[in-house]
Amino acid sequence: MSDIEINSFIDSLRFRSFKKIKSKVKQRFPGIADAKIRDILKKRIHDKRLKRERKRIYYVKVFSPFIGSWMCDIFDNGRSPLRLNEPNSASGDPRYWYIFINVNTRFAVSYPMNDKTKESINTVLRLFVDKYKPRKLTSDEESGLVAKVNLEFLKSKKCGLYIITEKNHTALSLIDRFIRTLRDMNTPGNESPDSSTDDKYKHISRQVMIELLDIYNDTIHTSTGQKPIDMMNDSKLEEEYIIKCLDKKHRQQGIEDFNLKVGQLVRYFIVKSSAPGSLTHEPGMT
DSSP, X not given: OOHHHHHHHHHHHOOOSHHHHXXXXXXXXXXXXXXXXXXHHHHSOOOOOOXXXXXXXXXXXOOOSSSSEEEEEEEEXXXXXXXXXXXXXXXXXXXXXXXXXXXXXXXXXXXXXXXXXXXXXXXXXXXHHHHHOOSEXXXXXXXXXXXXXXXXXXXXXXXXXXXXXXXXXXXXXXXXXXXXXXXXXXXXXXXXXXXXXXXXXXXXXXXXXXXXXHHHHTSOOTTTSSOHHHHHHOXXXXXXXXXXXXXXXXXXXXXXXXXXXXXXXXXXXXXXXXXXXXXXXXXXXX
């Protein structure tokens, strides 16, 4: 019996600890010593578990190197995530919210829509662009948004549109996380007799959306250390944040294993919840 044969058999067991594989390895390879099994396990490729402090240096900050960069997405105010299999579940008023969030300041706004047609989206775009003067919009491939009438409007306002395909939806992590935050905020208080599954928490009403955005924009954001409303009202704060992010990005390039190479072992994360506005990879992982 060779080490290759033993390793191949261990692979088939799907377990890696000595206690879990010992009996089956001995059954498959009679006479093998415990010390031999331990030695093989020790030499196998193992995950390198980085401590939280070490992981932080690999966080890739989501930011824009220039002012006026926003992300947008349509918030379905109808069926909640827990009721997607209930086609007849009631819809909220409005049916949809068009959400916009500034990439740097984290300032967020929303506009009600009854449908997702190019005409409804055009109405929202005109309101949003005229007030906030964006230089760049990042969005998923919403058919109404990429309609000719909307592309021409954005072009006339000198606002670039960057479309993210579904295969690379992590690039929209910032607004995805914000929408989850809205859902989390739309829950009963600690002393309330209500349940989060009650009908009034399945949708976000017009009045509640105003209240949630006011609270969110007036609360210090963990990623920037500033209130979104303060950064929107003071361009110097945004400029300082951009400089800080650019400096971090430059320093990260000096980390020897920051840029992954072909053939390097990694652990791939399917992120369900992470630090707002951050993505991460860990080199040296299996």
